[in-house]
Amino acid sequence: MEATTAQGRLRGGIDLGGTKIEAIVVDDGNTVLGSSRHPTPSSGGPEAVAAELVKAVRAACDAAKTEPSALQGVGVGSPGVVDEATGAVSTARNLPDWEGSFELGAAVSHELGTPVMVGNDVQVATDAEFELGAGRPYQSLLGVMWGTGVGGGIILDGKPWLGRGGAGEIGHVVVKIDGRRCPCGRRGCMEAYAGRAAMEARARRKHEDGTDTDLFKIMKERGRTKLTSAVWAKALEREDKLATELIDEAVEALGAGIASAQNLLDVQAIVIGGGLGVRLGDPFVKRIRKAMEPHLFNDANWPEVMLAGLGDLGGALGAALLVSRRAEGTPAPVAETPSAPG
Amino acid sequence: MEATTAQGRLRGGIDLGGTKIEAIVVDDGNTVLGSSRHPTPSSGGPEAVAAELVKAVRAACDAAKTEPSALQGVGVGSPGVVDEATGAVSTARNLPDWEGSFELGAAVSHELGTPVMVGNDVQVATDAEFELGAGRPYQSLLGVMWGTGVGGGIILDGKPWLGRGGAGEIGHVVVKIDGRRCPCGRRGCMEAYAGRAAMEARARRKHEDGTDTDLFKIMKERGRTKLTSAVWAKALEREDKLATELIDEAVEALGAGIASAQNLLDVQAIVIGGGLGVRLGDPFVKRIRKAMEPHLFNDANWPEVMLAGLGDLGGALGAALLVSRRAEGTPAPVAETPSAPG
Known part of the structure; x- marks a missing residue:
């Protein structure tokens, strides 16, 4: 047959x-x-x-x-x-x-x-973007997966770069010495500001301390027990003040951390994916690119900064x-x- | 003949x-x-x-x-x-x-x-350390040249990684969002805290504002017009308070920036060289390693952190x-x- x-x-x-x-x-x-x-x-x-x-x-x-x-x-x-x-x-x-x-x-x-x-x-996920998605035209690529945490995948000269097996931890690039506590236990990591888990923990504390927010109401409406990417997207749509503030901080941290990585690696293209990245989409890729501007050293030669092409x-x-x-x-x-x- | x-x-x-x-x-x-x-x-x-x-x-x-x-x-x-x-x-x-x-x-x-x-x-300089110096036993290497500025050289899989020609700018990895002004014009770069030019500019301002320091006295004694690495070394030896404070900040920034680079690249070894690195030597390599500790993600698998083997x-x-x-x-x-x- x-x-x-x-x-x-x-x-x-x-x-x-x-x-x-x-x-x-x-x-x-x-x-x-x-x-x-x-x-x-x-x-x-x-x-x-x-x-x-x-x-x-x-x-x-x-x-x-x-x-x-x-x-x-x-x-x-x-x-x-x-x-x-x-x-x-x-x-x-x-x-x-x-x-x-x-x-x-x-x-x-x-x-x-x-x-x-x-x-x-x-x-x-980075390999997929490189071979089948937004990264196809390039030989060097940084994949930034913005979700529960913030992970990074690196392609250099057409091949994944894994280091000794632990490369790509862009979420734990330091963006603020003595900064906010990260779920990993360290301080000032990019993920401490931009990871969905860190953002949720902060939102819960702020909410318990009396800060007004619709985040948890939306979560319950949707039958969720966690602040999923869809919950964040809905809260932003409703212009929820706390959600907007936390996402603004996340974008600022992503801009600094991704620019730092680019200053080191000088890749041809950066692809933003992950649950939050895919959900928030192109407007947020543009905002992250904008947040890179104050920190990008080789600013006469920008890399492409793109949304993941393969979605979920x-x-x-x-x-x-x-x-x-x-x-x-x-x-x-x-x-x-x-x-x-x- | x-x-x-x-x-x-x-x-x-x-x-x-x-x-x-x-x-x-x-x-x-x-x-x-x-x-x-x-x-x-x-x-x-x-x-x-x-x-x-x-x-x-x-x-x-x-x-x-x-x-x-x-x-x-x-x-x-x-x-x-x-x-x-x-x-x-x-x-x-x-x-x-x-x-x-x-x-x-x-x-x-x-x-x-x-x-x-x-x-x-x-x-x-990184190539030399890789082929002839401290980096010889390794196939992946990050060279950190700590001098007037802070430069980085990258060797991956036995070959220099230059990106599109602009890779290795470790001095402009962000260690503090909204941090100190860097000679490059940006804010919060590692070099804003650790580069000799940035440290000298800060020392001059502090001195003009009335902070007591022997730095400029030592500079004149040695017939210099700049705070050379030797001047910094002498001031540290004399336990000059301002010099000690600025070098402490430099070491902290180097620790955060180098740990960030390692979190991304996961190389086998890191070699510290440059005018200040070579002059201050092994005790400061140990201090920089210590300053990486709070930020190194893969802390079960440290890279070697070494002084440049070829000196000047x-x-x-x-x-x-x-x-x-x-x-x-x-x-x-x-x-x-x-x-x-x-």
Whole structure:
């Protein structure tokens, strides 16, 4: 049957986020044939998450009229520290009870009967923008994923730059010495001002201290327990004073932090994505660009500053690319093992 | 004569600084056979600087018992924006009346009768540390040249990373939004706190406003018109309060800015050099490392943080490497031309 041959080239991709799991099945042209969105379990640890990933892939396969075992493989974009070689994920703080290391790739692969490759969520989203999205015309790229936290993915000379495995932490670039406390525990990180989790914590404190805001009313209206990107967008639309103030601070911090990164890297293009980035869209990309102006050193030679082109699907598409990259034998991204001095 | 063959492999290197020109002649093992140090002209524009470079190379050749025309070539590490392909230097603010572009390579080559290659001063100093100095055991490196300004050189995967020609501006990484005014005109740059020029300007204002300090007394005792690295070192030794305070602020800013760069790049090693870095030495490298601690994200996996291994000579040695690199046909460092989006 011809279908078998075609299905041999189908790939799965999973974007594993703190609130949702998005699974897709794509063909060799990266067209999405089926997808499925599940809430991320809020308890049960890595095993519960792995089980939900399996369900999400099965549902996406059903939608695409295929079987998990017929897939060429499944890629997972995961938060936390990812070992691409083994598929192990450790210290994924946004996932439930995930303090130690868990062999996520092996666990999911065992259930699905197909190879599973795991990559860093922000890096795979950046890879997707580079290969399929807004970053296609460029050879060097900085992806800024503005969501619960602020993550960065780096492409240099056409290849992901991972450093020793920990590169791209743009959320923890310092924008204010002795500044605001970051969810990571440090002070003055860009994420302390711009991460959705940090903004929510601040909004809650301000609200408890008597500051008037519609943020939590909108949250309840929408049946949410967290200030999602949609809640922030709605509050801004209503010109809620606290929401506007916090988003203004976030934009200022993003401008300083992204300009700092550009002063160091001098890439051709910067792509803004992530939950908040995609939700707030082009007008906010323009505002972030404006906020970079006071800090950009090489201001005679601006990089392109663009909205992510793949929207919400970038993470899952990038995860699916992990499979084709592995299959094509494309050299692994440049990651270095620490070498001891002589 | 055998000497001719040997001399065929001799190379010249020039470190063109804001206060001094250091020229050396090295053999193929990078041993310095002759050197010469001249003050940088404070007037006369690019032509006067070019003439002084020629004199410095001739004097270094005399010391090495050779002739400029017998050299394989001469490399120049220059401040400002350098076009490596043409040898043109533009907007070198630390050099006299150097606003526009000047064909420095061609001018010096014409006088010396030997090929001249020009590179960015900070990048060539980083290259020298990478190939010959403290960075030899590593494949990825961040060079931080702490002097009049604060420059950065980046080596990734064994090759210089220049971006579109403007990478490595670590001095203009923002460490404090709305912070102190930088000599570049922006606010809150690391260099606004840590650059020797910025520190001197602040010391002068404080002194004029009545703050007690020995800095300017020491400067005069040493027959200087600027607060050189030696003047700062002496004032610290005497526990001068203003000098101590300004250096403390510099170290704090360096810690934040370098940690930010590491959070992005995740290199194996960081080398601290430059006039102030080399003069203040190991104890200050330890202090800078300490100042990185509150900001380093991947703190389970520290990079090596080291003093430059080549001392004052790194710039000139790195410049001489430009010649061997060109001769060996080593691919030019990865620099990208901006590509227009389709």
